[in-house]
Amino acid sequence: MSEERFTFTIDGIEIEAAAGQTIIQACDAAGVYIPRLCYHPDLEPAGHCRVCACKIDGRRSSACTMPAARGMVVENETPELTGDRRTLIEMLFVEGNHFCPSCEKSGDCELQALGYRLGLAAPTLPYLWPERELDASHPDIFIDRNRCVLCSRCIRASRVADGKSVFGFAGRGIHMRLNIDAKSLDETSIAAADKAVHVCPVGCIVIKRTGYQTPYGSRRFDAAPIGSDIEEKRLNHKP
Amino acid sequence: MKASDTEETAKAAMRPDLSTVASRSAEVAVAAVEEFGADRSRLLDIVQAVQHRLGYLSDEAIRAVAAGLGAPAVEVEDMVSFYSFLNREPKGRYHIRLSKTPVSLMQGAAEVARAFAMATGAPIGGTSPDGEFTIEWTSDIGMADQEPSALINGTVVTGLTPADPAAIIAALRQSRSAKPPPQFPGPDSQAPALPQARVESSLVQSGPIIFRQGGSGDGVRAALALAPDGVIQEMTKAKLRGRGGAGFPTGLKWRLCRQSISAAHHVVCNADEGEPGTFKDRVLLTEAPDLVLDGMTIAAYALGARHGLVYLRGEYAYLWNALQGVLQNRRRLGLLGRNVLGCEGFDFDIRIQLGAGAYVCGEESSLIESLEGKRGAPRDRPPFPTERGYLQQPTAVDNVETFACVARIMENGADWFAGFGTRESTGTKLLSVSGDCPRPGVYEAPFGITLNELLDLVGAPDAEFVQVGGPSGQSVAPKDFGRRIAFEDLSTGGSVMVFDGRRDVLGVALQFTEFFVEESCGWCTPCRVGAALLEKNLEKIIGDRGTLADIAAIEALANTVTRMSRCGLGQTAANPILTTMRNFPQAYEARLQPEAFLPRVTLREALAEAIELRGREPGAGEETA
Numbered sequence: 032m033s034e035e036r037f038t039f040t041i042d043g044i045e046i047e048a049a050a051g052q053t054i055i056q057a058c059d060a061a062g063v064y065i066p067r068l069c070y071h072p073d074l075e076p077a078g079h080c081r082v083c084a085c086k087i088d089g090r091r092s093s094a095c096t097m098p099a100a101r102g103m104v105v106e107n108e109t110p111e112l113t114g115d116r117r118t119l120i121e122m123l124f125v126e127g128n129h130f131c132p133s134c135e136k137s138g139d140c141e142l143q144a145l146g147y148r149l150g151l152a153a154p155t156l157p158y159l160w161p162e163r164e165l166d167a168s169h170p171d172i173f174i175d176r177n178r179c180v181l182c183s184r185c186i187r188a189s190r191v192a193d194g195k196s197v198f199g200f201a202g203r204g205i206h207m208r209l210n211i212d213a214k215s216l217d218e219t220s221i222a223a224a225d226k227a228v229h230v231c232p233v234g235c236i237v238i239k240r241t242g243y244q245t246p247y248g249s250r251r252f253d254a255a256p257i258g259s260d261i262e263e264k265r266l267n268h269k270p
Numbered sequence: 271m272k273a274s275d276t277e278e279t280a281k282a283a284m285r286p287d288l289s290t291v292a293s294r295s296a297e298v299a300v301a302a303v304e305e306f307g308a309d310r311s312r313l314l315d316i317v318q319a320v321q322h323r324l325g326y327l328s329d330e331a332i333r334a335v336a337a338g339l340g341a342p343a344v345e346v347e348d349m350v351s352f353y354s355f356l357n358r359e360p361k362g363r364y365h366i367r368l369s370k371t372p373v374s375l376m377q378g379a380a381e382v383a384r385a386f387a388m389a390t391g392a393p394i395g396g397t398s399p400d401g402e403f404t405i406e407w408t409s410d411i412g413m414a415d416q417e418p419s420a421l422i423n424g425t426v427v428t429g430l431t432p433a434d435p436a437a438i439i440a441a442l443r444q445s446r447s448a449k450p451p452p453q454f455p456g457p458d459s460q461a462p463a464l465p466q467a468r469v470e471s472s473l474v475q476s477g478p479i480i481f482r483q484g485g486s487g488d489g490v491r492a493a494l495a496l497a498p499d500g501v502i503q504e505m506t507k508a509k510l511r512g513r514g515g516a517g518f519p520t521g522l523k524w525r526l527c528r529q530s531i532s533a534a535h536h537v538v539c540n541a542d543e544g545e546p547g548t549f550k551d552r553v554l555l556t557e558a559p560d561l562v563l564d565g566m567t568i569a570a571y572a573l574g575a576r577h578g579l580v581y582l583r584g585e586y587a588y589l590w591n592a593l594q595g596v597l598q599n600r601r602r603l604g605l606l607g608r609n610v611l612g613c614e615g616f617d618f619d620i621r622i623q624l625g626a627g628a629y630v631c632g633e634e635s636s637l638i639e640s641l642e643g644k645r646g647a648p649r650d651r652p653p654f655p656t657e658r659g660y661l662q663q664p665t666a667v668d669n670v671e672t673f674a675c676v677a678r679i680m681e682n683g684a685d686w687f688a689g690f691g692t693r694e695s696t697g698t699k700l701l702s703v704s705g706d707c708p709r710p711g712v713y714e715a716p717f718g719i720t721l722n723e724l725l726d727l728v729g730a731p732d733a734e735f736v737q738v739g740g741p742s743g744q745s746v747a748p749k750d751f752g753r754r755i756a757f758e759d760l761s762t763g764g765s766v767m768v769f770d771g772r773r774d775v776l777g778v779a780l781q782f783t784e785f786f787v788e789e790s791c792g793w794c795t796p797c798r799v800g801a802a803l804l805e806k807n808l809e810k811i812i813g814d815r816g817t818l819a820d821i822a823a824i825e826a827l828a829n830t831v832t833r834m835s836r837c838g839l840g841q842t843a844a845n846p847i848l849t850t851m852r853n854f855p856q857a858y859e860a861r862l863q864p865e866a867f868l869p870r871v872t873l874r875e876a877l878a879e880a881i882e883l884r885g886r887e888p889g890a891g892e893e894t895a
Contacts, residue, residue, distance in 0.1 A: 078650045080795050083832045091833060096650035118830040122799035155823065155869060157806045199344035201351040205802040207792035212344035
């Protein structure tokens with residue numbers, strides 16, 4: 032295990048990192064938030080959403096997959112990157128069928144929260160209105176693919192953390208869908224306690240009979256924008 | 271476990287009530303898994319073998335393959351559902367795939383498709399009622415010089431006219447009494463009986479480097495006289511750059527690969543020539559396969575690799591038997607196998623991996639994923655393949671043409687090679703020319719040739735625009751025909767599509783955009799969603815609903831797709847729109863409406879469903895605009 036430590040900068044802020052850390056890991060630890068959607072700290076990065084893409088030494092790469100290196104110069108919150116990230120979030124909104132006001136994940140949804148943080152007022156891109164499948168067969172778990180953003184968190188969590196491989200992709204391109212390892216979810220080995228059920232950033236995989244229980248004002252992103260928890264670390268340590 | 275689960279398990283264990291179809295599926299799948307040693311990384315071969323025997327991959331077959339490999343079925347499905355040549359549903363005994371490109375369409379592919387539909391009774395995109403024929407469109411099959419073309423169970427038919435399908439279908443119906451034609455890999459038994467089943471070589475102009483005498487081991491002999499490092503130095507000295515289009519220095523790639531410490535290194539030949547409009551690798555693999563394999567063998571010596579892989583696009587399955595014959599011959603001559611050409615300790619052999627219809631697999635990290643039996647999704651870099659490639663081991667992936675150059679450099683020397691072309695782009699380039707010109711085909715020309723010079727060669731003095739580098743390249747207007755084909759100017763893998771004044775620039779841009787929608791792997795948001803949205807926005811402009819605001823919107827979207835996409839496919843998916851906007855602004859201006867904003871659909875179109883349900887037009891006082 033290497034104990035080598037070094038620094039790089041992000042938007043001019045010096046970040047200390049250890050060998051083996053990705054840019055997003057080092058920045059999270061140091062309290063600098065890089066917007067992200069498919070990344071989850073407990074899972075291997077997959078680089079799907081591209082929201083965390085930064086300009087790293089002049090080239091764009093996803094911060095979740097790029098190893099930090101000594102002296103790197105990273106640009107994060109530039110107008111261009113913020114605009115591109117907002118467009119990515121907008122793309123995900125028009126790709127699926129997202130109806131925030133009636134969704135039980137509203138207020139606790141990372142896609143919605145990113146929309147707010149990045150200043151997405153209302154989509155201007157054309158809606159694609161796809162036909163997506165629901166699966167309510169399981170006694171405890173409900174899947175609504177209308178809300179899926181193809182982040183693969185459940186796929187990765189099920190395979191690695193749960194050791195089950197309940198989820199996978201099917202198809203390619205704009206026809207890609209979240210697939211399960213059986214005809215319906217109740218035929219799989221999934222359980223409500225599985226990691227795969229709890230990592231969904233949106234309302235695609237939810238636990239039955241738990242929706243709408245948190246009152247407005249107390250939901251995860253009601254009080255402060257997404258990323259504030261990370262940013263607090265740095266703000267609290269400011270001299 | 272629930273009671274019902276127990277029952278299911280018991281039922282499955284007994285098996286007698288399984289239908290014969292299901293048990294045959296499982297049987298075939300088990301045999302295929304065994305044939306490839308239950309090796310998970312050979313999944314692409316395994317499922318192709320199953321499909322060859324069953325015609326499609328049934329649920330039972332997927333489950334049996336998964337069980338045989340000890341992998342979850344969802345993982346096998348993940349991979350299978352990715353490739354357009356793998357069928358999850360039963361198809362006709364004869365699967366007709368028509369090449370859909372701007373070039374094929376302007377040469378009558380739509381009329382040919384209709385003639386196939388007439389002759390078979392199958393709708394385009396469906397199967398005939400008798401279950402004999404399926405007709406589908408597919409992306410460019412590498413025959414741009416002899417369109418319209420089609421694949422029929424892997425057999426290539428070319429130069430089609432609307433008169434041909436009747437005779438082709440009659441021949442297929444006649445051959446039905448004989449044994450069914452093989453679907454994989456060799457169409458050899460079927461081809462002789464089929465009208466138009468021929469692929470013209472189309473080598474129009476040979477050049478000083480690639481298409482010349484010599485080859486077949488000469489380059490390997492010359493390389494073995496040097497130390498491996500010396501071979502790499504020759505590549506660097508020759509300033510050889512990758513011929514696939516990216517132009518990465520070959521010597522540097524090999525050096526990085528050789529420096530990576532590993533139990534094994536791999537040499538991979540990228541023969542997934544999928545860029546619409548290119549076919550030069552097809553011609554090389556037909557006319558000079560030994561030269562390409564010489565190049566791979568030289569690379570293996572330089573890198574210390576024992577394993578070579580040729581990733582051959584599924585569309586070129588018809589080359590399979592011939593290439594296997596070439597490999598056999600090389601083994602006989604001692605050019606492959608243990609102690610190549612008597613060089614103690616230099617063991618090297620080559621396997622051909624057949625692809626299954628996915629353009630993105632031409633991207634090197636996708637290609638490696640596909641070689642490992644996965645969906646062809648690109649990898650995030652770093653690490654680069656030279657460090658962790660095939661099976662996580664150092665891998666050099668080079669283009670077919672690059673390997674041919676490697677062999678010539680070893681035969682004739684780096685200085686000789688660098689004497690051709692320009693300072694930055696040494697040697698010659700194979701250009702695949704198609705479209706509105708009387709002499710389509712492959713031209714070997716020194717780097718630095720201008721488009722004007724090339725257009726003179728191919729006999730197209732009145733070209734109105736030229737697509738250089740395929741859809742991912744650039745649309746070039748006449749004012750820029752003085753530009754040079756070279757890495758420092760118009761960089762290209764070799765696709766040159768010529769269009770004259772009869773062609774609609776925006777129509778071509780739309781077809782290219784559709785191509786990217788079709789071929790996007792779906793892994794990352796900007797490419798997956800962005801390409802589909804670009805298509806919609808361009809359709810709005812072509813449909814005379816676009817305004818100046820739409821131009822700004824489409825440009826902003828295109829730039830985001832370019833900047834944020836994960837691999838070269840997405841990073842170039844907006845090029846058809848961006849480069850035509852830049853070079854043919856008048857084509858867009860001509861379609862724009864004067865209003866500040868127009869919705870995508872007219873009010874009438876928006877109400878169409880309601881009008882249909884109501885059974886009448888809007889009455890007085892409720893007219894639509």
